[in-house]
Amino acid sequence: MHINDPSHTTLLKEIAEFLNEETEIDAMLHGALTKLLQGTKFETGWIFFINERGRSKLVTHVNLPEALAHNSCHHLNKGGCWCVSRYRMNELQKASNIIECQRLEAAIDANVGDHHDITHHATVPLQSGYERFGLLNVATPNTVFFSEEELELLESVAFQMGSAIKRILLTKQEQEMALVQERNRLARDLHDSVNQLLFSVTLTARAGVELAQEAEVKELFQDVQSLSQEALTEMRALIWQLRPKGLEGGLVDGIKGYAEMLGLTLQTNVIGVIQLPSKVEEALFRVMQEGLNNIRKHAGVQKAYFYLTVTATDVLCILKDDGNGFSAASEVNIPSVGMQSIRTRVAALQGQVEWVSDIGKGTELFVRLPY
Template structure:
């Protein structure tokens, strides 16, 4: 008994060291369950993050049977199960033996076998009263784990929950610092470059009125036009650094930004908008990029924005009836599609576009929340 207890202490120490050193969430979770499996009788592990609506997301897995791993772990990522429901209902407070697993049964029904795994234990991941998800553990030919094994799982889950909280707080601090830096840059641009460009515009206007030679007047008109264009670009840049209007809602902010660019905006919303602030800002940034594209490339002064909210996703559509483009007629213009896709992908979403010459462009973005 003493060697086993000592072994558990060493295992917990090694996991704690890994968790303390790692700053990337996925590597941290994957490394923790790998080390747990390598130094215990447990054989298979996976971790779900579960949001307040009960929607789960597979964030880490180790040594899964082929039947659970096939097609991007579809049996773990799709559908519901008993342990997720118990967690969401608040009935799962400590490590528990699960008598039957719907996901394992579905995989077994689809493939005829799933190794010798038929049951799993589950333990909530939390830090204090804040809950993050579940750690599920299985072993071949095991239908119940001992009290000592469940106690070990609870200790590991406590360590993981604390590490998740640390990374979440660190990320929040980084995002806050980024917002502060954006605001500082926006203030500096507004107070310095923006004011200088405005002064150049006024000076050029005065030069037009004072000049007697037509060539001089033409030069001042060019200066006024260029400085006004630069001023518009600077205002758009300041908006991108520090989005104003989001406190009044996503649609109002997007509409105000489009009108600032000189676009006539048509908006339509289906569903009730109540989005996380991070999702809302991502959608705003994507809309900014798309509207900038309309202004610079579409050859039109009108755009349409459609937002559809479902219980799990938000769909953003930005349309124009401008020049459009076609890959068959040459390279796709640099319109920020990759930037939009990167922003959507960072939130677990997708972005795509369709366009036709002389018939405009449509960008479709879908983000889960």
């Protein structure tokens, strides 16, 4: 690949320096795309991420004409197109001129705004080695064909972007591994120290109950035994949350194991094949942990029901109990750290969460996550 234009060489250097400084993928891609447009005749651009299942997601765009930007980029987000189809079939290997684009045509035909004479675009895959991430598309008004030099520049920028994406993903993976190791260390420390101390207090209080002669002293030891046993259960639950050993046997077994540790009986029902990304599986495990904690603390029952439905696009989890319930109408005002934690985890994966409950009628927790 040869870049002969000195201005293009300078542009590539500027983009490379910017990419090396960024640590967040979305901001990095948006900034690099902006620099590309500022330094070339390309006027607008957009980037799709495409996952292993072939689902495309618009991750950033710059200087879109009104027709494409209309209704939150509806025509870029919906429908099919040649470039994505060829990418899915692994037939798009380098920067190419797109002869026709269904997304552009649909936006123009819908007559929802000025398309600024943009009717065609060029496309190039974003990849690092054999790992592919998506597509970079650029367009210019009244242009149906880009030169070989322009396509070579596009390929060079795409190569830089792909390398930067891989770098950020590897960095995040290393950070996650370090976090897991720290969680495991903390879990071991809690188990070896605080957990053992609480167990000793429980045994000592039990002995005190048996040895005490006076009723007041016996009752005091009983209170200490009860409180220390409660603290021991809380500590074990915390250790589970720090180090979810049950996940080695799968999501359902992990959730059942956690329920048993809390003293709950969990009836399960699964529809579909569980082959979820690790981040989705762990998020569901953490959410169900919080849900089970709430059942143990507030529902007043020892039995719960867990339903899991896996489709080609998302996973639905339902955790149900027949306990005390609460007023769902005022749920948003309930100061529950556990419920807020559930909302945060679900929102981080663009999912949906809902509680259905009423006083004396139990509670149902619905969680839906795309993957």
